[in-house]
Amino acid sequence: MPHPYQCLLYCSRPGQAEAGILVASSGPYIHTFNVHNGTYLSTWPSGQETGKSSKDDATAELGSGVTAETETHQEDSQRPRKRQKLSPPRDDSGSSTEIVVNGEDEDGQNRRLKPAISPPVIKLAGTSNGHHVVAVTGEDKCIRVFELLEDGCLIQLSERVMPKRPCAVVLTPDESTLLCADKFGDVHSLPLMGQTHEPILCSADDKQGLENGSKEPPQRDFVPSASSLTVHTKGNREALRQQQKIKNPKAEKKSLNFDHQLLLGHVSLLTDVTCVSISSSNKMRNYILSSDRDEHIRVSRGIPQAHIIEGYCLGHTEFISKLCIPPAHPHLLISGGGDESLFLWDWHPGKIRQKLDLRRPVEDLKRRHGLEPASAKPTIRDQEAAVSGDLEDKFAISNIRVHDWSSSKVNKLETGIIVSCEGIPALFHFRIDTEAGKIEHMGTYGPLEGNVIDVAVIQDQGAVVYSMDTVHEAFSTTTVATDQVQKERFPIGVMKITENARSNMCMQQHQHPQLITAMEQCIQRQSFIPENLTAKGKSMRDLLYGLESLRKRGGEEQNVRDD
Amino acid sequence: MPPPTKRQKREQYRQTHQTNPSTSLPKKKFYRQRAHANPFSDHQLTYPTIPSQMDWSPHYPAFINPNATTSPKPLTKPITIADIGCGFGGLLVALAPLLPSSLLLGLEIRTQVTEYVQDRISALRAQHAPPPLPPPISTSSLPSPDRSASASSSPPLVGLYQNISVLRTNTMKFLPNFFSRHQLSHIFLCFPDPHFKTRKHKARIVSETLCAEYAYVLRPGGYVFTITDVEELGMWMGERFGGFGKRGDGGGEERGLFERVEVPEEGEEGVWEREGGERAEVGMLVRCVREETEEGKKVGRNGGRKFVGVWRRREDPAWPGE
Numbered sequence: 109m110p111h112p113y114q115c116l117l118y119c120s121r122p123g124q125a126e127a128g129i130l131v132a133s134s135g136p137y138i139h140t141f142n143v144h145n146g147t148y149l150s151t152w153p154s155g156q157e158t159g160k161s162s163k164d165d166a167t168a169e170l171g172s173g174v175t176a177e178t179e180t181h182q183e184d185s186q187r188p189r190k191r192q193k194l195s196p197p198r199d200d201s202g203s204s205t206e207i208v209v210n211g212e213d214e215d216g217q218n219r220r221l222k223p224a225i226s227p228p229v230i231k232l233a234g235t236s237n238g239h240h241v242v243a244v245t246g247e248d249k250c251i252r253v254f255e256l257l258e259d260g261c262l263i264q265l266s267e268r269v270m271p272k273r274p275c276a277v278v279l280t281p282d283e284s285t286l287l288c289a290d291k292f293g294d295v296h297s298l299p300l301m302g303q304t305h306e307p308i309l310c311s312a313d314d315k316q317g318l319e320n321g322s323k324e325p326p327q328r329d330f331v332p333s334a335s336s337l338t339v340h341t342k343g344n345r346e347a348l349r350q351q352q353k354i355k356n357p358k359a360e361k362k363s364l365n366f367d368h369q370l371l372l373g374h375v376s377l378l379t380d381v382t383c384v385s386i387s388s389s390n391k392m393r394n395y396i397l398s399s400d401r402d403e404h405i406r407v408s409r410g411i412p413q414a415h416i417i418e419g420y421c422l423g424h425t426e427f428i429s430k431l432c433i434p435p436a437h438p439h440l441l442i443s444g445g446g447d448e449s450l451f452l453w454d455w456h457p458g459k460i461r462q463k464l465d466l467r468r469p470v471e472d473l474k475r476r477h478g479l480e481p482a483s484a485k486p487t488i489r490d491q492e493a494a495v496s497g498d499l500e501d502k503f504a505i506s507n508i509r510v511h512d513w514s515s516s517k518v519n520k521l522e523t524g525i526i527v528s529c530e531g532i533p534a535l536f537h538f539r540i541d542t543e544a545g546k547i548e549h550m551g552t553y554g555p556l557e558g559n560v561i562d563v564a565v566i567q568d569q570g571a572v573v574y575s576m577d578t579v580h581e582a583f584s585t586t587t588v589a590t591d592q593v594q595k596e597r598f599p600i601g602v603m604k605i606t607e608n609a610r611s612n613m614c615m616q617q618h619q620h621p622q623l624i625t626a627m628e629q630c631i632q633r634q635s636f637i638p639e640n641l642t643a644k645g646k647s648m649r650d651l652l653y654g655l656e657s658l659r660k661r662g663g664e665e666q667n668v669r670d671d
Numbered sequence: 672m673p674p675p676t677k678r679q680k681r682e683q684y685r686q687t688h689q690t691n692p693s694t695s696l697p698k699k700k701f702y703r704q705r706a707h708a709n710p711f712s713d714h715q716l717t718y719p720t721i722p723s724q725m726d727w728s729p730h731y732p733a734f735i736n737p738n739a740t741t742s743p744k745p746l747t748k749p750i751t752i753a754d755i756g757c758g759f760g761g762l763l764v765a766l767a768p769l770l771p772s773s774l775l776l777g778l779e780i781r782t783q784v785t786e787y788v789q790d791r792i793s794a795l796r797a798q799h800a801p802p803p804l805p806p807p808i809s810t811s812s813l814p815s816p817d818r819s820a821s822a823s824s825s826p827p828l829v830g831l832y833q834n835i836s837v838l839r840t841n842t843m844k845f846l847p848n849f850f851s852r853h854q855l856s857h858i859f860l861c862f863p864d865p866h867f868k869t870r871k872h873k874a875r876i877v878s879e880t881l882c883a884e885y886a887y888v889l890r891p892g893g894y895v896f897t898i899t900d901v902e903e904l905g906m907w908m909g910e911r912f913g914g915f916g917k918r919g920d921g922g923g924e925e926r927g928l929f930e931r932v933e934v935p936e937e938g939e940e941g942v943w944e945r946e947g948g949e950r951a952e953v954g955m956l957v958r959c960v961r962e963e964t965e966e967g968k969k970v971g972r973n974g975g976r977k978f979v980g981v982w983r984r985r986e987d988p989a990w991p992g993e
């Protein structure tokens with residue numbers, strides 16, 4: 109059973125739309141594709157295709173050329189020095205590619221390949237110039253920064269293990285710093301191009317340090333003098349490290365082995381974080397917005413004054429899952445969560461402009477689905493939820509993406525919003541009506557074949573790629589579809605953003621067989637998916653549908669009891 | 672029928688005490704509860720989504736404008752003093768008559784402890800009810816908007832203990848749901864649970880990140896009072912407030928957001944109180960946190976030491992480069 113794509117990210121270099129790359133993670137792997145011509149480019153980690161090529165010819169083509177190149181880069185790139193607690197330690201410093209090349213027998217190969225696989229990717233982020241990709245793996249709390257080459261290869265530049273499981277990563281407006289919001293409620297900053305310091309000893313001290321990391325006095329950010337384009341060669345990396353040693357003489361004694369800083373914290377699980385610059389009386393001011401499970405959206409000043417809280421956007425009645433500030437309207441914020449509504453805010457004064465209930469469009473969709481003869485009954489619900497009753501029809505907003513759109517017939521430049529919800533096989537399309545200061549529902553695209561998992565806007569090609577759950581039935585987050593249904597499904601779909609007869613923005617199914625086929629074949633060929641990530645495993649469900657677990661169960665009092 | 676359990680007896684006691692508000696003070700032993708509540712878990716809490724949606728009328732009935740047309744009816748003056756983790760309410764009760772023109776709120780996470788404070792306040796209010804109002808002079812007197820204003824400006828008519836109340840919440844999560852930006856003039860953090868283990872430091876009610884929330888609800892010039900009998904915790908709180916906003920990242924401020932305020936030695940409070948000005952106020956409040964809090968009394972009885980810290984909030988720093 110192929111694993112669906114749980115995260116999508118579109119990266120393109122300005123003015124090079126035809127070379128725009130879709131970065132898509134499926135389980136622990138990150139694959140890259142050229143969106144324009146729909147060709148497969150590469151896979152990270154690169155070892156896996158080679159591992160498979162001995163028995164499967166199809167993969168030889170899949171990894172051809174790519175593997176060799178990646179291998180050379182991997183020689184240069186820093187070796188991951190420390191493995192997470194969860195996976196067994198790697199027994200040598202070589203990459204998995206080398207292990208395979210060393211000529212293990214079939215069994216030995218598998219045994220040694222498995223540990224090299226990291227846990228599933230839970231978040232992807234990228235720089236606006238398309239040069240860098242950031243991937244977060246949850247179970248090992250690791251943030252990896254990659255250089256994305258023009259040919260789609262991902263070259264790992266760093267691997268940093270955070271003290272707590274990251275829930276969201278985002279780049280600051282100047283793109284020099286990463287903000288990481290975690291499960292423990294803290295937001296840390298780390299330089300995008302930062303590295304781990306040497307030497308790293310996984311001693312008892314270190315472990316203790318990980319727990320205390322956020323409590324330490326903040327360290328000064330290290331600003332590498334080498335540019336991002338030069339640091340993947342061995343010589344530069346060594347120079348960078350030497351320089352770093354001198355600049356941070358005490359850094360090695362610190363417990364977290366990389367530069368980081370605690371910016372702010374909530375006493376709640378953080379669900380999203382975003383940054384924005386707005387001009388105020390001709391000065392640019394930076395802000396950080398952070399959202400949590402307890403219905404708060406906090407507005408703090410940007411670095412270096414993130415300890416100053418400017419305000420809150422209060423109004424959600426359930427956990428918040430997504431924050432989105434449209435670049436064309438930086439004063440506006442669109443948020444969504446477990447209360448089944450899209451909120452439009454003037455975030456600076458913390459005022460709600462609009463609350464748009466999504467229950468009606470979702471109900472309409474279900475009704476439409478029910479009318480379709482061959483499809484599954486729309487009433488098949490999450491069984492666990494059905495037991496507890498009240499959750500039956502609740503859903504959570506899982507994606508809010510914005511796109512620009514201009515009419516080709518009339519003079520109109522607008523912002524569109526694409527929304528998806530957990531366990532719902534549809535895309536909801538909205539536009540920002542700037543004059544009225546409101547959001548307008550333009551259309552619902554669905555029911556699609558499967559529940560929408562992630563959405564990426566391919567701005568420079570006027571398209572949207574969405575990934576779908578190939579495993580569970582549409583409208584269900586628990587019922588596994590039959591093998592037959594699974595086989596017939598496509599893991600992704602593509603929409604074109606166009607205009608209708610009345611010159612309003614709309615979307616249309618876009619036939620892009622090359623990309624769809626390439627992406628389908630890619631997951632078919634994925635050689636190794638850890639046992640717990642198969643359809644029956646709870647972890648696949650947690651990976652695809654993690655939001656619903658944020659809902660408060662109400663019920664009895666926890667931890668406070670009469671003695 | 673088996674004899675009622677301790678627990679049933681407590682429940683029954685509390686129920687009768689609440690349904691028949693009396694002037695007799697509640698007995699603590701019927702409100703016992705585990706010492707610690709986990710600040711990270713979801714308790715069954717009710718809280719307004721935004722401060723303006725909070726209905727304060729059950730809390731401060733004497734300070735609600737009865738003629739207001741908005742719902743919920745707003746307070747005639749904002750709450751400006753918060754006792755965070757107020758426990759059994761000793762400090763509130765002591766401050767009520769000393770600060771008659773301020774509204775004080777105790778916030779406590781433990782249900783039964785909160786109920787105890789509620790019952791205690793009801794009893795005190797009943798004991799100190801103002802004399803019945805003289806009959807109206809003429810039937811034509813209109814309900815003028817002045818009535819509530821005069822009620823609040825002449826405390827004797829209001830009766831004692833009308834200016835204090837308590838509510839159950841987790842202040843580590845929900846402070847901004849109750850208080851708006853810069854609303855408070857004083858925050859008290861008295862004898863907070865120490866959470867000794869390093870791993871549990873995030874459970875402490877004073878932390879680097881929570882200082883940001885205290886700074887948000889506190890107005891510039893407002894005060895934070897901390898007291899503990901655990902020296903290490905006293906230093907920790909001092910470092911958190913003293914170091915807050917003093918960041919080594921280049922752009923940070925030379926001085927932090929909280930400025931340490933000198934406090935009287937134990938026993939010197941009375942001298943300060945007679946001096947007038949800020950010293951009188953600080954002297955009076957420090958005496959109260961030392962002597963009127965339940966924990967302060969306990970520590971005093973056992974001859975323990977008390978570590979006090981007082982902080983004044985500065986103005987927010989200028990934006991970088993402005």
Ligand SMILES: C[S@@+](CC[C@H](N)C(=O)[O-])C[C@H]1O[C@@H](n2cnc3c(N)ncnc32)[C@H](O)[C@@H]1O
Binds near residue numbers: 755757761964
């Ligand atoms: C040791 S007692 C001190 C009580 C009182 N301030 C005194 O000095 O007597 C600490 C109190 O803080 C309360 N508390 C702890 N965490 C809290 C939180 N997150 N929100 C509200 N109250 C909390 C505890 O339930 C406890 O009653």
